[in-house]
Amino acid sequence: MRIAMIGTGYVGLVSGACFADFGHQVTCVDKDAGKIAALRRGEIPIFEPGLEALVAANVTASRLDFTTDLAGPVAEAEAVFIAVGTPSRRGDGHADLSYVYAAAREIAASVRGFTVVVTKSTVPVGTGDEVERLIREANPWADVVVASNPEFLREGAAIRDFKFPDRIVVGTSEERGRKALGDIYRPLSLNQAPLMFTARRTAELIKYAANAFLATKITFINEIADLSEKVGADIQEVARGIGLDNRIGTKFLHAGPGYGGSCFPKDTRALVKIAEDHGAQLRIVESVVTVNDNRKRAMARKVANALGGNLRGKTIAVLGLAFKPDTDDMREAPSIPLITGLCDMGANVRAFDPASMKEARRELPDIDYCDDAYACAEGADALVIVTEWVQFRALDLPRLKRIMKRPIVVDLRNVYRPDEMAELGFVYSSVGRDKT
Ligand code: UDX
Numbered sequence: 032m033r034i035a036m037i038g039t040g041y042v043g044l045v046s047g048a049c050f051a052d053f054g055h056q057v058t059c060v061d062k063d064a065g066k067i068a069a070l071r072r073g074e075i076p077i078f079e080p081g082l083e084a085l086v087a088a089n090v091t092a093s094r095l096d097f098t099t100d101l102a103g104p105v106a107e108a109e110a111v112f113i114a115v116g117t118p119s120r121r122g123d124g125h126a127d128l129s130y131v132y133a134a135a136r137e138i139a140a141s142v143r144g145f146t147v148v149v150t151k152s153t154v155p156v157g158t159g160d161e162v163e164r165l166i167r168e169a170n171p172w173a174d175v176v177v178a179s180n181p182e183f184l185r186e187g188a189a190i191r192d193f194k195f196p197d198r199i200v201v202g203t204s205e206e207r208g209r210k211a212l213g214d215i216y217r218p219l220s221l222n223q224a225p226l227m228f229t230a231r232r233t234a235e236l237i238k239y240a241a242n243a244f245l246a247t248k249i250t251f252i253n254e255i256a257d258l259s260e261k262v263g264a265d266i267q268e269v270a271r272g273i274g275l276d277n278r279i280g281t282k283f284l285h286a287g288p289g290y291g292g293s294c295f296p297k298d299t300r301a302l303v304k305i306a307e308d309h310g311a312q313l314r315i316v317e318s319v320v321t322v323n324d325n326r327k328r329a330m331a332r333k334v335a336n337a338l339g340g341n342l343r344g345k346t347i348a349v350l351g352l353a354f355k356p357d358t359d360d361m362r363e364a365p366s367i368p369l370i371t372g373l374c375d376m377g378a379n380v381r382a383f384d385p386a387s388m389k390e391a392r393r394e395l396p397d398i399d400y401c402d403d404a405y406a407c408a409e410g411a412d413a414l415v416i417v418t419e420w421v422q423f424r425a426l427d428l429p430r431l432k433r434i435m436k437r438p439i440v441v442d443l444r445n446v447y448r449p450d451e452m453a454e455l456g457f458v459y460s461s462v463g464r465d466k467t
Contacts, residue, residue: 032215035060035108037101037134039070041077041189041293042151042182043114048085049193051095053218058104059097070097078359078386081190101134105141110211112180113138113162114151117297124300126155135162139169146173147203147211149180153238153298155305159202159231178203178212179231181238186292187357198225202234239305242298243316248283249290250319253326256286256463266463267445286462288365288417288443289326291354296323296363327365330443331372337441337460338413343377346436348411350404351418351444352384352391359386361394365443366417370395383407385420405434413439419446428455 032055036047039061051057061067066076073090075083089095098104105111115130131152138148148166150159163177179202184192199219201212209228216226229237256266266286274281290296299320306313335342354364361367364387370380380398384391388400401407404423408414408431416423424446432438432455440452442461452459459465 032056032110032211033108034058034215035101035104035111037061037105037111037113037138038115038130038152039063039066039076039097040114040116041079041186042184043112044070044075044077044086045079045082045184045189045193046112046114046151046182048082048089048095049190050215051089051092052085052194053215055094055215057089057095058108059095060099060101060104061097062099064099067097067099078357079189080187080357085190101137102141105138105146106143108146110147110149110215111138111142112149112151114182117152117154119297119300123304125304126153126297126301128154128158128161131158131162132165135165136169139166139173142166142170142173142175144174145207146175147208148175148177149212150177150235151180151182153181153242153294153301154179154235155301155308156232156235156239159235176203176205176208176211177231178205178208179234180212181234183238183241186360187355194219195222196224198227200227200229200234200237202229202231202237204230239298239302242294243302243313243319245283246290246295246299246323247315247319249285249287249295250322250326252284252286253289253462254322259463260465264463269463286445288330288369288462289323291327291363291365293360293362296320299323327368328372330365330369331376333443333460334369334373334413334415334441335376337439337458342373344379345377345412346379346381346410347373348401348407348414348435349373349380349382350384350407350414350416350423351420352382352395353387353418356418356420357386359390361387361390364394364418366391367394369415369417369443370398374398381407381411384418385422405430409434410436412437413441415441415443416446417443419444428452428457432456 034055034057036043036059039059047057047059113134117126120127159177159179199216259266270284273279274284303317352366373380383401438457440457440459445461
């Protein structure tokens with residue numbers, strides 16, 4: 032099938048490359064001429080394992096190309112995916128749909144013949160209706176079906192998630208839409224991925240409900256971790272003990288410094304607004320948003336407590352800045368409020384991250400950046416593990432102890448075991464495993 036992918040951000044680029052890999056003919060469109068020029072040179076603007084090779088292979092096979100011209104590819108396409116950004120609108124937490132609607136108007140002007148227009152961006156319930164209205168208003172002769180096909184990719188594992196999804200959700204009540212999306216995803220039926228057809232508004236809500244549920248699961252275990260510290264229980268074992276119940280499941284029960292990233296914070300806030308707009312209230316999701324925001328801010332205090340309360344003049348080494356491993360993404364990363372808080376308390380902060388230091392410099396310009404974990408730890412009063420990159424799971428602990436000024440480690444991802452750290456002579460604190 033011929034596909035036009037509008038927007039070469041995270042979702043657009045990964046989806047475009049994977050569709051091409053399925054054998055479809057894909058053109059990725061973006062307004063950003065610099066980005067398109069870079070992609071044509073084979074430079075990938077985001078850090079995503081495997082993506083560069085996947086793009087290169089499909090460009091070489093002439094199944095994937097990049098352009099700033101929307102009209103040509105849309106006219107030729109049987110399916111047009113809208114994968115532009117839907118950031119949080121400043122001030123009110125609503126999703127900003129201006130890019131989605133602008134794309135809809137441009138698509139309306141260029142479609143030829145029967146075309147399925149698919150929203151892949153995460154959009155509030157009812158956006159598909161508005162996209163359809165805009166297209167019909169701009170071009171009453173357009174022969175289009177507007178469908179919703181939300182994306183559940185995780186950064187760092189996006190290609191695998193795309194090729195081996197738990198499910199594919201397609202929202203359209205029109206047979207022609209179901210047929211087209213069924214054809215596009217047919218290669219995945221070999222992996223037995225269930226293709227779930229539903230109504231458009233239901234598909235739109237599934238995306239928000241899924242993200243809000245996962246965010247709730249994390250926030251729940253984080254609160255139980257705080258309680259574990261009070262009662263002297265071990266959160267890792269509590270998580271395992273409840274997760275082995277199939278109804279609960281072991282995933283997304285890893286306690287830490289609070290969730291971040293480009294999806295959970297934005298989508299939970301947007302879901303609260305969607306409910307408000309419809310005269311409803313989602314008290315659980317509202318609490319999740321507040322509890323998680325407070326948690327991220329509270330992490331600086333946790334580090335201060337590990338150092339006896341006073342951070343003035345102390346040097347703190349921070350390992351990991353990205354919101355999670357295998358990405359350079361700093362959006363809503365727990366490291367930002369943590370480091371800001373440490374600096375406000377008078378600490379000197381140094382940091383190292385294997386991928387996100389360039390991004391981090393924009394958010395946190397006033398700290399020192401180091402070349403590796405050991406340079407970061409040298410002479411430090413405390414070491415804080417904020418992102419669980421694999422290389423931080425196998426640090427040379429005796430060496431760290433030798434080079435640090437004081438052997439204090441605050442492990443916000445529970446990478447190490449309290450007993451092994453105590454044996455090595457560290458003053459070690461983690462999440463939900465130490466009696467406070
Ligand atoms: C998420 C969803 O998983 C994906 O389905 C959706 O489409 C986009 O949002 P992503 O933001 O890439 O993907 O990251 P994810 O791996 O889900 O982690 C999000 C945040 O939660 C990270 O900050 C991570 O550290 C945190 N997290 C995750 C925990 O603190 N504990 C966990 O058990 C899992």
